[in-house]
Amino acid sequence: MTQPIRAILVYVDGSAQSFAAARLAVVLAHSFGAELHSLSVVNTRALSDLVQAHIFLESEREEYRRDLEGDVERYMAKLQEMGRRKGIIMQVHKAAGTVSMEIESLVKRLGIDLLILGEVAEIRSRRAELFGETERAARNVPCSVLVAKDEDRIGDLYDSI
Numbered sequence: 001m002t003q004p005i006r007a008i009l010v011y012v013d014g015s016a017q018s019f020a021a022a023r024l025a026v027v028l029a030h031s032f033g034a035e036l037h038s039l040s041v042v043n044t045r046a047l048s049d050l051v052q053a054h055i056f057l058e059s060e061r062e063e064y065r066r067d068l069e070g071d072v073e074r075y076m077a078k079l080q081e082m083g084r085r086k087g088i089i090m091q092v093h094k095a096a097g098t099v100s101m102e103i104e105s106l107v108k109r110l111g112i113d114l115l116i117l118g119e120v121a122e123i124r125s126r127r128a129e130l131f132g133e134t135e136r137a138a139r140n141v142p143c144s145v146l147v148a149k150d151e152d153r154i155g156d157l158y159d160s161i
Contacts, residue, residue, distance in 0.1 A: 003032065003033070003034070004032065004113075005028065005032045005034045005113045005114050006032075006034055006035065006111075006113050007034060007035045007037065007110055007111055007112045007113050007114075008025050008028060008029050008032075008034050008035065008036050008037065008112065008113070008114045008115075008116060009037045009038070009039060009103075009106060009107060009110065009112040009114070009115050009116070010022045010024075010025035010036070010037070010038045010039070010115075010116040010117075011038075011039050011040075011041075011099075011103055011115070011116075011117055011118075011134060011137070012038050012039070012040050012075050012079060012118075013040065013041075013099075013118070013134075014040075014071055014075055015118055016118075016151070017118030017119045017120075017148070017151070018117075018118035019078075019082075019118075020118060020119070020148050020151040020154050020155070021116045021117055021118040021119075021147075021148035022038060022079055022082055022090075022116075023082065023154050023155065023157075023158040024116060024146075024148040024154045024157070024158070025038070025090075025116045025148075026082060026083055026086050026088050026090070026158060026161075027154070027157045027158055027161060028114070028116070029083075029088050029090075030086060030087070030088055030161050034113070034114075035091070036083060036088055036089070036090045036091065037090070037091045037092075037093060037106070037110060037112070038076070038079045038090055038091070038092050038093065039092075039093045039094070039095065039102065039103060039106050040072040040075045040076060040092075040093075040094050040095075041072075041094070041095045041096065041097065041099045041102045041103075042065060042068045042069055042072055042094070042095070042096040042097075043068070043097075043098070043099055043133070044065070044096050044097055044098070045097070045098040045099075069096075072094045073094075076092040076094060079092050080092055086158070086161050093106060098133065099133035099134065099137065100133045100134070100136035100137040100140065103115065103134075103137035103141065104137055104140050104141050107141045107142065107143055108142065112141075112143050113143055113144065114143060114144050114145075114146060115137070115138070115141050115143055115144070115145045115146070116145075116146045116147075116148055117134050117137075117138060117145065117146070117147050117148065118134075118147075118148055119147055119148060119149045120132070120134070120135065120147070
């Protein structure tokens with residue numbers, strides 16, 4: 001029998017749900033002996049939208065972008081440590097662009113078999129639901145997608161390995 005899952009990608013945006021997804025990804029990589037990758041994205045599209053909506057000035061965009069890049073660096077360090085504690089090498093990737101496009105691009109480039117996403121936060125509007133970047137990625141990637149739910153159980157699974 002061939003290995004059912006050879007390469008896993010988890011998308012981490014800094015939310016508690018995305019870190020729960022990362023813990024589940026570590027558990028599954030351990031169970032399947034799969035490669036593990038994580039991706040964090042500096043959402044430049046959202047930054048441009050904030051400038052166009054006059055929420056940010058152009059000069060504020062660069063300052064906020066630097067802040068976001070610093071956040072991504074912290075996520076990457078935390079993710080590597082999360083894997084290391086369980087004997088799993090997590091290859092971390094960062095990108096700048098539109099979240100859904102960056103996820104889809106990395107899935108294709110790395111030949112990912114399984115994309116893991118954190119549970120979707122409460123939807124505040126139908127428009128937000130239709131245009132959610134992670135949901136768009138889930139619809140467009142050419143691999144299976146798993147949404148991590150039940151953070152307590154995931155924490156127990158992670159602690160057990």
